[in-house]
Amino acid sequence: MNQQKIPATVITGFLGAGKTTMIRNLLTNAGGKKIALVINEFGDLGVDGDVLKGCGAENCTEDDIIELTNGCICCTVADDFIPTMTKLLEREQRPDHIVIETSGLALPQPLVAAFNWPDIRTQVTVDGVITVVDSAAVAAGRFADDHDAVDARRAEDESLDHESPIEELFEDQLTCADLIVLNKTDLIDVAGLGRVREEVASRTVRKPVMIEAKNGEVPAGILLGLGIGTEDDIANRKSHHELEHEDGAPHDHDEFDSFVVELGPVADPAGFVEALKTIISTHDVLRLKGFVDVSGKPMRLQLQAVGSRIDHYFDRAWGAGETRATRLVVIGLHEMDEGAVRAAIEALA
Ligand SMILES: Nc1nc2c(ncn2[C@@H]2O[C@H](COP(=O)(O)OP(=O)(O)OP(=O)(O)O)[C@@H](O)[C@H]2O)c(=O)[nH]1
Numbered sequence: 001m002n003q004q005k006i007p008a009t010v011i012t013g014f015l016g017a018g019k020t021t022m023i024r025n026l027l028t029n030a031g032g033k034k035i036a037l038v039i040n041e042f043g044d045l046g047v048d049g050d051v052l053k054g055c056g057a058e059n060c061t062e063d064d065i066i067e068l069t070n071g072c073i074c075c076t077v078a079d080d081f082i083p084t085m086t087k088l089l090e091r092e093q094r095p096d097h098i099v100i101e102t103s104g105l106a107l108p109q110p111l112v113a114a115f116n117w118p119d120i121r122t123q124v125t126v127d128g129v130i131t132v133v134d135s136a137a138v139a140a141g142r143f144a145d146d147h148d149a150v151d152a153r154r155a156e157d158e159s160l161d162h163e164s165p166i167e168e169l170f171e172d173q174l175t176c177a178d179l180i181v182l183n184k185t186d187l188i189d190v191a192g193l194g195r196v197r198e199e200v201a202s203r204t205v206r207k208p209v210m211i212e213a214k215n216g217e218v219p220a221g222i223l224l225g226l227g228i229g230t231e232d233d234i235a236n237r238k239s240h241h242e243l244e245h246e247d248g249a250p251h252d253h254d255e256f257d258s259f260v261v262e263l264g265p266v267a268d269p270a271g272f273v274e275a276l277k278t279i280i281s282t283h284d285v286l287r288l289k290g291f292v293d294v295s296g297k298p299m300r301l302q303l304q305a306v307g308s309r310i311d312h313y314f315d316r317a318w319g320a321g322e323t324r325a326t327r328l329v330v331i332g333l334h335e336m337d338e339g340a341v342r343a344a345i346e347a348l349a
Contacts, residue, residue, distance in 0.1 A: 005125040006089070008098040009224060010111060012173045013132030014143075014166070015104030015287040015331060016306030018183040020048045022132055022216025022223075023101055027057035030220045035060040036088055036095035038081075040073035042103040043258035043329035047289045051302070054316060064095065072103050072253055074110040081114055089123050097224055098124065104287065105169065105253050105331075108176040109239045115231035128226030131177035131208075132216070134306065136187035138196045142307070143170040165255035165333070166286075172239040174200060177208045178228045186214040206236065256286075258331040261342055263349035265295040266326055272348055273303070273310050279344045280308045283336055290328035293318075303328065 011019050020039075027035065037060055041048050049067040052060075066088070068080050088098070102108060108129055115126050137143070143166055174180065180200060185193055197210060211218065230237075241251040266272045269292065280288060285305070292301040292312075299314035318324050326349065330341055 005123060006094060006096070006098055007127035007224070007227070008100060008115070008124050009127045009226070010100050010102065010108055010129045010176075010230075011132065012102045012106060012108045012129060012176065013104065013181075013183075014134065014137070014170055014173065015042070016304075017104065017132040017134040017137075018181075018213075018216045019101050019104070019132050020051055022181065022183065022213070022218060023099060024052060024055050025216045025218070026099070026220050026223055027052070027055055027060050030057075030059055030097075030224070033059060033096045033220070033224070034093070035064065036098045037065045038068060038084060038088075038098065038100045039065065040068040040101065040103045040106065042072060042105045042253075042256070043260065043331055044069070045260050045290055045327055045329040047291075047329065048101065050291075051315075072106045073100075074102070074107040075250075075252070077110050077114045081111065082117060082120065085114075085120055085124065089120075097127070105256055107169070107172050107239050107241065107251060109172065109234060109237060109242060110251075112176065112230050112237070113234050116234075121231070126228065126230035127224065128178035128228045129176045129230050130179045130181060130223060131173050132181045132183050133174075133196075133200060134184050135182045135193060135196045135212075136184045136309075137307065138199055139188045139192045140307075143167050144199070168240045171203045172241075174204045175206075175239065176230075176237045177204065177206075178226055178230060179223075180204075180208055180210040181216070181218060182210055182212045183216055184214065185212045255334050256331065257334050257336060257338065258329055259338055259342065260290075261328050261330060261345045263326045263346050265293045265324070266301075266349055267295045269294050269301055269312065273312055275348050276303075276305065276345070277308045277310060279341060280305055280310075283332065283341045283344075285330055285332045285336065285341065287331040288328055290326070291315075292326045292328075293324040300324075 053062045070076050288305040294301050298317050302315040304311045
């Protein structure tokens with residue numbers, strides 16, 4: 001059997017950068033290409049999968065969307081990702097293109113390396129790694145403002161070999177990029193965007209092309225078909241962890257935590273959102289997302305918070321047999337006080 005290799009695009013980027021939004025947009029303008037989507041999320045609530053399955057694209061049906069929920073894709077390559085790919089490749093109707101959305105906390109390097117596994121390498125190639133950047137978060141210093149805190153922690157604990165975990169991860173995701181999408185340009189002005197370009201460029205040695213976008217609106221023709229074969233170039237894209245642990249010691253995500261909060265119906269969604277903003281900034285929550293049961297409303301409220309910026313909208317009606325519930329996944333640094341955040345949110349219903 002001499003089949004052409006299927007191209008696979010890896011989409012990475014920090015929590016809330018706009019990966020799912022960009023993919024949703026991509027599915028609507030992929031021009032008939034049959035796409036299989038592999039989605040990986042940090043936190044036990046399949047929000048991204050739900051959002052993408054809900055977009056009803058004919059070229060990517062619910063069967064073509066595979067969720068990997070056993071932790072970050074970079075840590076579960078052998079147990080989860082490889083078997084998933086193998087099954088996908090055994091399908092009678094193979095996709096024209098595979099798109100993989102990593103979790104916002106994933107290192108893309110181990111995932112790209114998996115494309116060199118013998119069974120995968122012969123059948124699939126990495127078309128390119130696309131790193132989505134939240135330009136507003138960069139402009140606000142989100143990825144660079146922790147130096148004092150890190151220095152203080154290092155002074156207390158000499159074994160710390162890390163820079164700020166957020167900064168390090170941000171750089172690792174840029175290091176692996178073939179294309180960088182500076183997203184959320186609607187939230188900053190031209191001068192700010194210029195500074196974001198400089199800052200992002202300063203954190204990448206290879207200087208991949210950068211393009212700008214709002215709401216992840218990038219033509220499919222730009223995202224798909226880069227034709228890089230990134231798996232052949234992983235030696236040039238080492239993560240901080242790989243550079244620091246050439247012995248091959250496995251990495252982990254101990255610096256980050258997530259948990260799900262479940263609560264009853266919410267009577268006043270506007271008040272709920274305002275109160276969440278306060279909780280998020282008090283406890284430095286990085287990401288919060290999920291669905292809200294609003295009393296007396298037939299529609300489900302989707303809630304998406306990136307830092308204390310919160311988007312919320314009624315996305316669809318609750319299904320006939322579906323249990324209405326408010327469920328939110330909360331993601332933050334390990335030192336976030338889970339008990340306090342949980343109690344504060346639960347007190348709102
Ligand atoms: N203002 C603005 N909001 C955006 C833009 N792109 C995405 N968003 C919003 O940012 C929030 C997070 O977007 P997602 O697409 O879910 O981000 P993500 O990278 O998939 O997030 P994780 O999977 O949690 O890492 C959502 O509320 C989006 O509507 C943009 O260009 N401008």
